[in-house]
Amino acid sequence: RLGRMLVGYSSSSEDEGEAGSELCFFRLPVPHCLLTMFPDDVDPQTEDSSLHGGRIRSFKHERGNWATYVYLPYHPVEEFGEFLDELLAAVKTHGVVLTPxxxxxxxxxQTVVLRHHWIQPFTQSLKTGLAHxxxxxCSAEKLKVYCNAEKTRTFLSMEVCTGHAQLMDLIQIVDRTMTDFRLETFYKDPSFHVSLAWxxxxATVQMQECLQQLQTLVDDHEEGPFTLRLxxxxxxxxxxxxxxxxxxDS
Structure with a gap:
């Protein structure tokens, strides 16, 4: 065991016998090279929300616990950045500053907690379920405001309008793995969306007040409604x- 205590025996003379012996306990410092041998169990993040733009953990970090979630990535097209800047500038005029x-x-x-030794069987279960x-x-073009359950973050998002059936098929597979590991499954009536900024x-009330104005920017984009296509x-x-x-599978 790292950092184990060493026991030192001392005696003033051999003739004093056991009665004169003393037990000295002291702990050696663990070398830095050993502390860094197992980086997988170390989360570099801290609980200080100021280091994460004001974000707050939805559950306390514990050593060996890994925050885990499953998702479909969206790779932005070239004009997406300019479009998002327009939305954020419009929101700012209503007193809300959003971070992309x-x-x-x-x-x-949902975001769940995996123990480190669960990662391999968990991901293998997903791989098996998704094999075929x-x-x-799918696409998204309607703006919608979401707030997390803890009321610590508000999101401006685009709600999915096509591909819902295929997404539900994927949810069933992911939920099956979650159930096998006794983890929380996804929402029963999910609103699939791509979060743009937070x-x-x-800030739900303030965001709802300007939502129609923002949707107009989406609908009246240069060549028709701006649509996220995944x-x-x-x-x-x-x-x-x-x-x-x-x-x-292709």
Whole structure:
């Protein structure tokens, strides 16, 4: 065991025998090289929300617990950045400052906690279940506001309008794995969406007040409504700092 206690024996003379012996306990410091041998169990994040733009964990981090979720990635087209800037500027005039998402995706699971030794069997279960799922297309073009259950973050998102049936098929497979590991399944009547940007706290009321104006920007885009089109060719599972990819059958 790392950092075990060493026991030292000392005696003033051999003639004192056991009565004169003393037990000295002390703990050696663990070398830095040993502390860094197992980085998989170390989460570099802290509980300080100021280091994460105001984001707050939905559950407390514990060593060996890995936050895990399953999703379909969206790869933005070239004009997406300019379009998003327009939306954020319009929201700002209503007193709400939004931060763009670092990545864009459709969630297919809630965020759950995996123990480190569950990762391999969990991802293998997903791979097996998804082996015969076909690729498909889906799209989103209607803006919608969401707030998480803890009321710590508000999201401006685009709701999926096509591909709902195929997404529900994937949810059944992901839920089956969640159930096998006694983890929470997805929402019973999910509203599939791609989150575009967020702000801390519950800003639902302010966002709803300007939602129609924002939707007009979507509908009156240069060449018709601005639509997010997702070519769903693979699922991904993010667990801690690892990402697993599961290609769908062509």
């Amino acid at each position: 998402q670092e990545e864009f995706h459709i969630s297919l699971s 799922c076909k690729r498909f297309m 702000c801390p706290g519950d 070519d769903c060719v693979e699922l991904r599972c993010r667990t801690g700092n690892k990402t697993f990819c599961f290609p769908l």
